[in-house]
Amino acid sequence: xxxxxxxxxxxxxxxxxxxxxxxxxxxxxxxxxxxxxxxxxxxxxxxxxxxxxxxxxxxxxxxxxxxxxxxxxxxxxxxxxxxxxxxxxxxx
Numbered sequence: 001x002x003x004x005x006x007x008x009x010x011x012x013x014x015x016x017x018x019x020x021x022x023x024x025x026x027x028x029x030x031x032x033x034x035x036x037x038x039x040x041x042x043x044x045x046x047x048x049x050x051x052x053x054x055x056x057x058x059x060x061x062x063x064x065x066x067x068x069x070x071x072x073x074x075x076x077x078x079x080x081x082x083x084x085x086x087x088x089x090x091x092x
């Protein structure tokens with residue numbers, strides 16, 4: 001049983017993988033904010049898929065590796081602690 005990997009097949013796979021990713025995010029209990037600024041706890045997967053940051057997961061296998069695309073929040077205190085630790089270790 002050989003599958004023809006054409007444009008339609010690739011689009012179907014892209015949609016299937018995107019839906020699976022959004023369902024995974026949903027199972028983790030993501031909190032999102034809608035256009036009105038209302039907080040939505042434990043959002044359904046299609047509510048997460050409508051967010052601007054989630055669009056990157058649709059058109060690529062892996063998003064950018066920067067801290068914004070990874071979903072991590074920049075924390076200045078942690079950055080300073082980590083830098084101090086690295087300097088301290090290098091001096092020892």
